[in-house]
Amino acid sequence: MENNGERFVEDQYIIKEDDFVVLRRGDVYKAVQIQKKRKIIFEKQWFFLDNAIGELYGTTFDVVSGGSLHPRKAKRAEVSAEIKEAGMDNRNIVDDGKSQKLTRDDIETLKEQGLKGQEIVQQLVENSTTFRDKTEFAQEKYIKKKKKKYESAITILKPSARIMALMYHGREPGKICYLRYDTLAQMLTLGNVHAGSKVLVFETCAGLVLGAVMERMGGYGSVIQMYPGGGPARAATDSFGFPPRFQQTLHEFPLCKVSALLAGTLSLDEEAKGAAGEASSQPGAALGDREEGRAEDMETRATEPESENKEKERAKESKAQEKKAKMEERRKKLSAAAALLEGRNADGLLIASRFQPCSVLLSLLKLVAPSRPFVVYCQYREPLIECYSKLRELGGVINLRLSETWLRQYQVLPNRTHPVLLMSGAGGYLLSGTTIECDPSPASGSQRPDEPTAKRRKLHASEG
Amino acid sequence: MSFVEYSECIQEGDVVIIFLGHESMFPVKVQAGAQTQTRYGAIRHSVDLIGRRYGSKVTCSKGGWVYVLHPTPELWTVSLPHRTQILYATDIAMITMMLELKPGSVVCESGTGSGSLSHSMLRCIAPTGHLYTVEFHQQRADKAAEEFREHKVGHLVTVLNQDVCKDGFGVSAVADAVFLDIPSPWEAVVHARTAIKKQGGRVCSFSPCIEQVQRTCAALAEHGFQEICTLEVLLRLYDVRSVTLPLADLGPDDPAQAGPGEAPPSAASAAVTCRTAIAPREMAGHTGYLTFATKSLA
Numbered sequence: 001m002e003n004n005g006e007r008f009v010e011d012q013y014i015i016k017e018d019d020f021v022v023l024r025r026g027d028v029y030k031a032v033q034i035q036k037k038r039k040i041i042f043e044k045q046w047f048f049l050d051n052a053i054g055e056l057y058g059t060t061f062d063v064v065s066g067g068s069l070h071p072r073k074a075k076r077a078e079v080s081a082e083i084k085e086a087g088m089d090n091r092n093i094v095d096d097g098k099s100q101k102l103t104r105d106d107i108e109t110l111k112e113q114g115l116k117g118q119e120i121v122q123q124l125v126e127n128s129t130t131f132r133d134k135t136e137f138a139q140e141k142y143i144k145k146k147k148k149k150y151e152s153a154i155t156i157l158k159p160s161a162r163i164m165a166l167m168y169h170g171r172e173p174g175k176i177c178y179l180r181y182d183t184l185a186q187m188l189t190l191g192n193v194h195a196g197s198k199v200l201v202f203e204t205c206a207g208l209v210l211g212a213v214m215e216r217m218g219g220y221g222s223v224i225q226m227y228p229g230g231g232p233a234r235a236a237t238d239s240f241g242f243p244p245r246f247q248q249t250l251h252e253f254p255l256c257k258v259s260a261l262l263a264g265t266l267s268l269d270e271e272a273k274g275a276a277g278e279a280s281s282q283p284g285a286a287l288g289d290r291e292e293g294r295a296e297d298m299e300t301r302a303t304e305p306e307s308e309n310k311e312k313e314r315a316k317e318s319k320a321q322e323k324k325a326k327m328e329e330r331r332k333k334l335s336a337a338a339a340l341l342e343g344r345n346a347d348g349l350l351i352a353s354r355f356q357p358c359s360v361l362l363s364l365l366k367l368v369a370p371s372r373p374f375v376v377y378c379q380y381r382e383p384l385i386e387c388y389s390k391l392r393e394l395g396g397v398i399n400l401r402l403s404e405t406w407l408r409q410y411q412v413l414p415n416r417t418h419p420v421l422l423m424s425g426a427g428g429y430l431l432s433g434t435t436i437e438c439d440p441s442p443a444s445g446s447q448r449p450d451e452p453t454a455k456r457r458k459l460h461a462s463e464g
Numbered sequence: 465m466s467f468v469e470y471s472e473c474i475q476e477g478d479v480v481i482i483f484l485g486h487e488s489m490f491p492v493k494v495q496a497g498a499q500t501q502t503r504y505g506a507i508r509h510s511v512d513l514i515g516r517r518y519g520s521k522v523t524c525s526k527g528g529w530v531y532v533l534h535p536t537p538e539l540w541t542v543s544l545p546h547r548t549q550i551l552y553a554t555d556i557a558m559i560t561m562m563l564e565l566k567p568g569s570v571v572c573e574s575g576t577g578s579g580s581l582s583h584s585m586l587r588c589i590a591p592t593g594h595l596y597t598v599e600f601h602q603q604r605a606d607k608a609a610e611e612f613r614e615h616k617v618g619h620l621v622t623v624l625n626q627d628v629c630k631d632g633f634g635v636s637a638v639a640d641a642v643f644l645d646i647p648s649p650w651e652a653v654v655h656a657r658t659a660i661k662k663q664g665g666r667v668c669s670f671s672p673c674i675e676q677v678q679r680t681c682a683a684l685a686e687h688g689f690q691e692i693c694t695l696e697v698l699l700r701l702y703d704v705r706s707v708t709l710p711l712a713d714l715g716p717d718d719p720a721q722a723g724p725g726e727a728p729p730s731a732a733s734a735a736v737t738c739r740t741a742i743a744p745r746e747m748a749g750h751t752g753y754l755t756f757a758t759k760s761l762a
Binding site: 165184385388 | 518520531532533534553560561562564567590591592674681695700739755760
């Protein structure tokens with residue numbers, strides 16, 4: 001029994017075929033799926049991941065000739081340990097471009113001979129006329145730089161919100177609305193995202209925020225992704241490689257149906273029809289579509305001679321059945337998501353999109369229970385100022401906070417500690433707050449009676 | 465109520481957060497028959513709290529009102545009784561994400577201090593993870609353990625009263641993550657390595673001084689930790705306000721057109737108003753450096 005349990009635990013640490021993994025070389029990451037005989041190009045190198053299967057996550061591999069991976073078992077002695085001589089300062093070092101005796105071609109030849117990165121770096125050091133005159137610090141820096149260029153060690157990691165956020169921020173920040181990883185971290189904390197809760201997510205960050213939320217919930221509770229347009233975008237979410245049981249906790253709901261949902265006029269049949277064909281946001285149009293479709297169907301059936309082979313008919317029928325089943329599936333999923341939302345008791349709301357946040361925020365807040373947190377990310381400050389002002393005016397929330405985080409990395413070395421020379425200038429802005437119970441004026445219709453302004457002033461006074 | 469699970473209504477024995485106004489709140493343990501005094505008057509637990517929905521407005525005896533909120537680790541952080549310096553949400557957020565905490569994670573922490581970070585970690589690792597928290601101060605350890613029970617997260621945490629630098633975390637090869645907030649973290653690095661699973665894990669050390677960071681980084685490298693990275697995260701809060709800027713009077717285009725001695729009527733009093741966000745004159749400029757590292761496969 002115990003042995004079985006242990007084996008199961010061990011199992012998750014082993015790289016398997018079809019796993020979603022992250023490759024790391026230095027500070028660069030790439031998310032890929034492990035597939036046999038599939039060529040991967042990463043940092044100007046190509047290789048196959050076949051040999052990684054069966055190894056443990058966290059293993060570092062060398063790329064050997066023929067593009068196969070070779071796990072690196074023992075750590076080799078560092079080159080830096082071999083430094084014997086060093087100069088005092090750089091007064092005798094002249095930049096004449098002649099200090100390295102090895103030519104480009106020489107290096108290529110070394111590579112072709114199958115020399116490992118470490119050995120090439122050693123060659124470079126030995127053939128540098130100025131290396132011995134460099135200071136100890138400069139020598140270390142030189143080796144580090146050359147190592148980065150010639151050593152081809154690749155580490156295979158299990159995806160996590162940290163790694164995915166670092167990867168997207170480093171490689172494709174435009175795809176995640178320039179959401180910096182520390183800002184994402186703030187969202188998860190301010191949103192009190194945790195197992196067992198019901199969280200609404202609206203994002204256009206390739207599914208990174210959704211993935212981070214799902215990771216924090218660990219497959220307990222439910223996540224409802226509100227999506228714009230034809231369907232939810234989840235490229236980054238897929239790369240997390242969540243176990244199948246997580247899928248059962250993930251729901252989706254089209255943003256274009258939110259107004260109908262809030263007004264109580266949402267019709268699921270329409271939606272199923274709309275989703276199957278074109279995304280039609282107008283109920284009237286969808287209804288028209290359906291009738292037209294039916295009429296056409298009848299017409300074709302009428303004109304078809306009965307002698308036509310029945311197989312064609314049967315194929316058509318099964319196809320129609322399939323389509324119907326799919327539609328039914330969609331309808332079921334939609335109605336499940338709608339049921340979750342209709343309770344208006346979500347435990348949290350996270351927004352991180354390229355859309356103007358104000359109207360979305362005001363609508364979605366109506367679906368959140370009182371005494372629950374919400375967080376809105378925006379790359380720009382002004383839209384959040386608008387949200388802040390509007391929420392102050394309407395009430396229903398407290399603890400409103402507009403914030404930004406600064407992030408600074410440090411180089412830590414004996415006697416040479418200082419901030420890293422380049423830092424990120426902007427990580428985006430957050431508006432966060434806590435919902436409260438609305439004053440007992442049941443919003444039966446969509447129109448909400450304006451409250452007297454005196455009351456609002458009093459609220460502000462007591463808050464300030 | 466639990467710090468790791470929401471509930472809709474207030475029950476006897478719950479810990480609720482009484483929200484008086486911006487940044488002004490305190491926790492209260494709900495007991496039938498008890499009363500709590502606020503600057504707006506008394507709150508009677510049996511009538512005003514028990515059975516009420518979280519997030520509702522409660523009118524106090526003097527006519528002022530407050531909101532009663534469901535506790536969250538973040539609200540707890542800004543309202544807990546301080547026994548030590550504490551970590552705030554900005555650093556906590558970074559720590560929890562960079563340590564890759566999620567449901568099921570096993571975490572070791574030292575010291576427990578006032579339990580601000582512990583509550584956040586427990587929220588992340590529930591319902592299947594576990595926190596081993598080590599505090600060398602007996603009273604603080606006892607108080608923390610009592611709070612965890614009161615907050616209904618006691619089953620997720622083991623509090624140990626010992627010196628982490630001497631005695632470690634009391635476990636080996638079980639942790640996915642280790643967090644150190646002690647005066648000499650470099651002395652505990654070896655214990656962090658022992659505590660982490662053989663398949664690897666993450667470590668974080670929080671230190672206010674750069675000298676501590678240097679020694680910690682050296683110790684981490686010496687014990688085979690990789691991806692060592694030190695960073696600092698600062699919160700910048702903004703105040704949303706309307707500001708009015710007077711328009712400067714540049715005079716008329718053609719002075720000849722204006723009547724002699726006649727002042728232009730509007731220019732002197734003209735102004736524009738805009739909504740803007742202002743950073744406070746003073747802000748927290750330093751909390752501590754966060755050093756992260758990965759323990760790779762043995």
